[in-house]
Amino acid sequence: MTTIEQQTLASLPKGFGLAIINSKAPFSSNDGKDALDVALMFGSFEQKVSLFFQGDGVYQLIANQDGRLVSIKDYLKTFSAFEFYDIEDIYVCQQSLVNRQLNETFHINDVQVLTSIEFSKALNRHQHVLRF
Amino acid sequence: MAIVLSYENNIIATDKQGYLLNHLVWQEKLALVMAKNDKFELTEAHWEVINFVRQFYLTYNTSPAIRALTKAMKTEFGEAKASSRYLYKLFPEGPAKQATKYAGLPKPARCI
Numbered sequence: 331m332t333t334i335e336q337q338t339l340a341s342l343p344k345g346f347g348l349a350i351i352n353s354k355a356p357f358s359s360n361d362g363k364d365a366l367d368v369a370l371m372f373g374s375f376e377q378k379v380s381l382f383f384q385g386d387g388v389y390q391l392i393a394n395q396d397g398r399l400v401s402i403k404d405y406l407k408t409f410s411a412f413e414f415y416d417i418e419d420i421y422v423c424q425q426s427l428v429n430r431q432l433n434e435t436f437h438i439n440d441v442q443v444l445t446s447i448e449f450s451k452a453l454n455r456h457q458h459v460l461r462f
Numbered sequence: 463m464a465i466v467l468s469y470e471n472n473i474i475a476t477d478k479q480g481y482l483l484n485h486l487v488w489q490e491k492l493a494l495v496m497a498k499n500d501k502f503e504l505t506e507a508h509w510e511v512i513n514f515v516r517q518f519y520l521t522y523n524t525s526p527a528i529r530a531l532t533k534a535m536k537t538e539f540g541e542a543k544a545s546s547r548y549l550y551k552l553f554p555e556g557p558a559k560q561a562t563k564y565a566g567l568p569k570p571a572r573c574i
Contacts, residue, residue: 374528414530415533
């Protein structure tokens, strides 16, 4: 491991909370909304929760999508309220973005783009993992 | 038991607990009717919260549960009003639950 990598990893907050992996595109199934509901519920009860986006899950962070066009409530708007639920650790897999030719522009702030190695290390710091 | 909410000679669709099914039909006057049916008096302080909750919903597409509500209110109204104690004084049956009702919003799913 290089020094730079070590520094980056050391700067990430430590904790044993819940990790929620989002691996599905929004609006194609209920998974994204379900993951959000779980995250907000944990946040409401002051439980630490981190969000991970990988695979098609990265599409949930891309701007200018509106579920109403396909008659689904636009739950992505709720992402902007994360600060009120103390959800601060949001990680996205860089390789998943590259594979889909998406740039690192998201509809919410403070998203951390991690390499595959960093991504799995961040995931490993959590006690429980839920995948949606 | 279904609650019938009539307003200006129209029946407004609500769920079993009296929450509006369509938040877009909401008006301040309708909130007054809903509160009157519940024998609940809305003061200026109540309106502050109701309007805030409604704005929260329109911005984030979700009704805030109590903790998120107090956190969000802190920036807007300051520390004193951003406590669950203050909010429970205004809405004894649960601030998130009651304020969302009179704001014409769905009952928060993660509600306490």
